[in-house]
Amino acid sequence: MAGSGRLALGTLPVPGWVRGSGPAVLGRLRDAAVVRPGFLSAAEEETLSRELEPELRRHRYEYDHWDAAIHGFRETEKSRWSEASRAILQRVQAAAFSPGQTLLSPVHVLDLEPRGYIKPHVDSIKFCGATIAGLSLLSPSVMRLVHTQEPGEWLELLLEPGSLYILRGSARYDFSHEILRDEESFFGERRVPRGRRISVICRSLPEGMGPGEPGQPPPAC
Numbered sequence: 001m002a003g004s005g006r007l008a009l010g011t012l013p014v015p016g017w018v019r020g021s022g023p024a025v026l027g028r029l030r031d032a033a034v035v036r037p038g039f040l041s042a043a044e045e046e047t048l049s050r051e052l053e054p055e056l057r058r059h060r061y062e063y064d065h066w067d068a069a070i071h072g073f074r075e076t077e078k079s080r081w082s083e084a085s086r087a088i089l090q091r092v093q094a095a096a097f098s099p100g101q102t103l104l105s106p107v108h109v110l111d112l113e114p115r116g117y118i119k120p121h122v123d124s125i126k127f128c129g130a131t132i133a134g135l136s137l138l139s140p141s142v143m144r145l146v147h148t149q150e151p152g153e154w155l156e157l158l159l160e161p162g163s164l165y166i167l168r169g170s171a172r173y174d175f176s177h178e179i180l181r182d183e184e185s186f187f188g189e190r191r192v193p194r195g196r197r198i199s200v201i202c203r204s205l206p207e208g209m210g211p212g213e214p215g216q217p218p219p220a221c
Contacts, residue, residue, distance in 0.1 A: 017163075019188055020155040025147075032171035033145060035157050036095065039164035040088065040135060047084050048200060049137050056111050056198075071181075072116025077106035088135075092202050096133035096166045101204045104128075108201040114139075114194055117181035120146060122173070129204030131168040137161055139195035142187050145175040158187045 017035040020026040040048070059074040081089065093103060112118070123132065136159040143165065147153035155175070157165055167177065180186075182194035 017158045018155065019158075021153050025153045025155060029145075029155055029171050029175075032167070032169040033155055033157060033175075034166040035159065036164040036166075037160055038162055039091075039095070040162035042162070044084075044088055045137055045162050047082075048088065048135070049198065051082055051085055052078075052109055052111075052137075052198060052200075056109070059111075061111075061113050061116070069119050069121040070110075070112075070116070071119070072113040073110060073118075075108065075110045078109055079106045081107075089200075089202065092133055092135065092164060095164065096168075096202065097131055097204060101129070101131060104203045104205055108203065110199045110201065112179065112197045112199075114196050115182055116197075118177075118179040120144075120176040120178040122148065122176050125173070126206060128172075129206045130172060131166065131204040132172060133164060133166045133202045135200040136163050136165070137198040137200065139197040140192050141194055141197050142180045142185050142192050143177055144180060145171060145177045147175050149174075156187060158192065 017037055018026070018033065020029070055076055055078065056074060059076065061072055061074050063071055089107065097103065138161055140158070140160045143157040143159055145155040145157070145167075153175075155171075159165055171177075179197070180194075185192045185194045
């Protein structure tokens with residue numbers, strides 16, 4: 001995509017988007033950890049990137065997070081969107097959330113520099129509900145999920161630019177998740193070179209919280 005900064009996988013053969021430690025975990029998380037490649041068109045990705053860039057430029061990259069989960073990042077919470085971007089977010093809501101789920105009104109935007117990464121963590125149930133959905137912009141990355149009690153059970157998601165990932169249920173509560181740093185960024189034997197990555201993250205409302213309740217730390221996804 002000319003002028004967008006998108007970093008693609010180039011000459012790599014088209015891979016699957018989810019791999020795991022075995023058939024049992026793949027079956028268990030089939031509907032709980034989902035990747036939808038190509039969810040955004042190139043034009044839609046450009047629309048979001050252009051809208052977010054001026055706001056992100058007002059922030060410096062940071063290397064200490066409030067819960068030590070992220071390194072090399074800047075972030076913002078965004079409630080006001082252009083009409084075109086709102087239409088995209090409405091598609092995310094329809095694809096990832098059930099009709100009865102209420103979404104947190106600010107959308108979390110996380111910008112990782114090329115050498116930035118997200119450490120393994122489980123988002124607190126105080127701050128996020130049962131479903132998290134994120135759009136990946138600019139750079140491919142690998143998200144790894146590891147069972148918190150059985151570390152031999154794991155799943156990896158290949159997140160290309162324009163893809164949508166969805167974590168719900170067991171994937172949300174029973175598995176930690178992380179974004180691999182550049183030197184560790186492999187999907188099986190395939191090298192997945194990391195560049196700057198922006199994620200646009202929608203979250204369902206935690207139980208007992210009102211949709212506009214302020215002051216809730218965002219997830220690191």
